Each structure stands twice: as C-alpha cells, then as structure tokens.
Amino acid sequence: MRKTLLSLGVATLAFATAVSQAQQAPIDLPDLGNPADLAISPRQEEEISRQVAAELYYFNYVLEDVEVGEYLNTLGWRLAAFGTEKPPEFRFFMIADPRINAFALPGGYVGMNAGLILAASNESEVAGVMAHEQAHVTQRHAARGQDQGEVETIATWLAVLAAIIAGSANPNVVIGALSLGQGINYNRQVSYTRANEYEADRVGIRTLAAAGFDPNGMASFFAKLEQQTRLYGNRLPEILLTHPVNTTRIAEASARAAQYQKREVKNSVDFELMRARVRVLMSESPSEVGSYFRGEIEGGKATPENQYGLAMALAAQSLYEEAEQAIEPLVKQNIKSASVPILQARILIGRDRTGDGLALLKKTLDGLPRFPPVILAYAEALINAGEPAEARRVLLSHEQALGTRIETYRLLSAAAKAQGNIAEAQYQQGVYHYARGDVRSALQQLNAGLRVAGISPSDRARLSAKRQEILEQIPKDELRRLQRE
Secondary structure: OOOOOOOOOOOOOOOHHHHHHHHOOOOOOOOOOOOOOOOOOHHHHHHHHHHHHHHHHHOOOEOOOHHHHHHHHHHHHHHHHHHOOOOOOOEEEEEOOOOOOEEEOOOOEEEEEHHHHHHOOOHHHHHHHHHHHHHHHHOOHHHOOOOOOOOOOHHHHHHHHHHHHHOOOOHHHHHHHHOOOOOOOOOOOOOOOHHHHHHHHHHHHHHHHHOOOOOOHHHHHHHHHHHHHHHHOOOOOHHHHHOOOOHHHHHHHHHHHHOOOOOOOOOOHHHHHHHHHHHHHHOOOHHHHHHHHHHHHHOOOOOHHHHHHHHHHHHHOOOHHHHHHHHHHHHHHOOOOOHHHHHHHHHHHHOOOHHHHHHHHHHHHHHOOOOHHHHHHHHHHHHHOOOHHHHHHHHHOOOOOOOOOOHHHHHHHHHHHHOOOHHHHHHHHHHHHHHOOOHHHHHHHHHHHHOOOOOOHHHHHHHHHHHHHHHHOOOHHHHHHHHHO
C-alpha cells in the first residue's frame, strides 16, 4: 500500500498540529510551494521544485503509471498552450492520495491528487483546477509576496520542505529540520493572498475557455465541494483548505465564466478511461473495485469507463478469461484510445497468447509511433517474452520515450540485464534514479557498475562520465554529506 501523502497545498500546509504535539507549542509553518517571504529567481524556483519533487518520488508519493502520466501531460500542455505566450517547462504528475487536492510548486511542477480526478464530474472540472494551478506558476505568485522577512539560504528552505514531506509520520524529524531554519519567522503563516487566488481564477478561466473547455468548470467544481460540505457536514476537503472559497468568490468565478461563449463539452474517452484506471490503481482490493464497476454496469451504466475499469480489475486478479470478455465491448466499439489495445494485449499475454499480444502491441505502435505508453508497453512485453534485444531497439529508436519518460531507463536497464550486460544495466538504472531526483541511489548504481568484473573500457568510460556529470551538479555541502554516508 502506498504511503499517504501529507496534505500538500500551494496555498497552505496544515502541519502545525503534529509539531504542536511534539513540542507542546503551536508553530505556524511556511506554506509549501508559496515561500512568499523569499525574493527568489526562476532558477531558484526550479531548484526548489526539483528537490521537492525528488522527495515525492523517493517516498513513493507519485502515482507512477505511464498512461495516467501521459494523460496529465496531454491535458496540462493543452492548457499551457493557451495560458501564456511563453509557458514554463511544466511537469505534471499524479499524487497517490485519495484526498481531493492539487498543488503547484513555483518552478512549474503541478501535482493532482488521485482523489481529485475521481471526485470531478467531468473533464472541464479537472482542467479548471489544473488551469488555476498553472496560473499560480505563470503569475509567479510564490515570488510576488509582500516583504515578510528573509530566509538565509535556499538550502534551509529545502531542508524544511523535505522534512515536512518525509516526516509526516515522525514529527521529531520535522522539529530537527525546523531547528536549521533560524532565519525563518515560524510565527508567521504564509499563504497566497486573496488577490493571488482571484488572479489565478481569472487567468485560469480565460485559459479554460481558450483551450476549448467549459469555462465554468473551475467554479462548478469548487461550488460542488463547498455545497457538499455545508449539506452533509463532512470534513472540509483538502482542496478547500488549500484554496479557500466562499459564495462570493464562486459567484464571481461563475460570472466571469459567463462572459465567454457557453459550450457543451463532452468528456474525452481518455479522461473516462484514466479515471477508471486511477480508481483501480488506488484500490487496495482489485476484487472490491471490480465489484464496483460490475455494479455500475448492471445498473445500466455500461460506459467505456466502467467496462475498462472492470476489465482492468479482473486482469489485476489474473482472471484473464473474464477480463477478455469484459473488454470485448470496447474492442467492438473501436474506442479511439490506445489504452484499450494496450490492456487487451496484456490480457492476451496473461492468457498465454503472447504472440497475439505482441502482434497487437506492434500494430498499435505502427499506428501511433510517437505515443510513449505504447512504446513502453511494447518494450516491456518484449522483455517479458524473452526478446530484450528487440525491446532495446524499440526504446532507443523512439525518441518520444527516450529522454522524456523516466520509465524508459528502467526498461533499458531490465533489457540489458536480460542480455547479461550488467554494466549497461547499472548505467541505465543510475540514469533512472537520477531522473527521479534520487542522487544517492544513482551514484550507488553507477559505482556498482564500475565494479563489475571484466567491464569493457567503453562501459567504464560511460559510467565514469555520468558519475562525474552528477557529482559536478551536486552542491558542495550536499556532496560532503553524501561522501560521509
């Protein structure tokens, strides 16, 4: 079971309770992603975001699924293309947390909780939240705060952020990190101003309309959650804690959306399939989530979302014959999504029809040669089928995966290991860890590769060069710490 992520929010981070229990004195922590008391450059913003993202990966808070990740990338960049003339280098990822929340780190890293996509009624609502988060980044709200003090170094800020994330189950870890940040005034809670939130609403709604979504998506999602809380007295959803709303703000957002042309926007099939995929991936019991989808279908909702979810849940239980029957309606409907043949191929392979499964993946790849999920699915299937050389060829000949999808390097490592090239396997595993921000594991893998008996001169040179490249990018203080460890 994945660890539950401590509530991450750009607007606020409620962690004072845990610290209070440990210190017997309340401390208001700076808000994650919104160091408004710092005058920081875009480069420093990027460094903060990169290191925080590395912590998220290291503690398995990121839902690392190629297909879900590709959907977020597609949605995010569709919005970014209309959000500003020169968008930053956004990075989108899904957080493995069932709570409803989203956040943006100042360097352009945008996270969406799994719970958010499950709670949304339609794709425009998800797009509305993402457009709002992107606006916080493009408007540089993190760096535009009023003068509220100084933090001595970026390293201190990073230490605090890292400990807040990693120490969610151990308040003592957080307290230790807080002792480093003597330049931070902890008695001042930093959060986005009301003006920041309204500006993010305005820019986000404009982006929604320009990108072809329902411009009311953002307001309708927040209004639905706010109404649900008032009617049923439920604990306030995290997204309303991190993005406070009231009836006035919702009304203003609705009025602003009404200025744009009203349009009926259908959900994309990929949105529906990925919502089902997230539901299965987040479930602790494939059997229970399978029963959920079966109940929906038997209740008259035989939608692609429910049919795909049922087939995926059955495959997760190795019930491949039933899974093949469940996915058959989608195949007959010729659903325009690569996720259908990818799942169908995995089911065929599970039924010991490996040749048919590989043929289907190759056919799909021939039709979508630039689509990373198909590239990676085919390569992984080839490795499992005992064809690592062909898998390596596929990975290296499709630049849409190489260098842009972290999973590529893990598969290249697996292919090399299957071929008996241990030095190459260690090299690719090192690159994989480094791409995730885990410098320590990256160096361990590269060092292990250099110790391989009978390593060739070319492999030694390659491993040494990558090791040196990483070492040169590590700050001196961090490097000394790694050397001690």
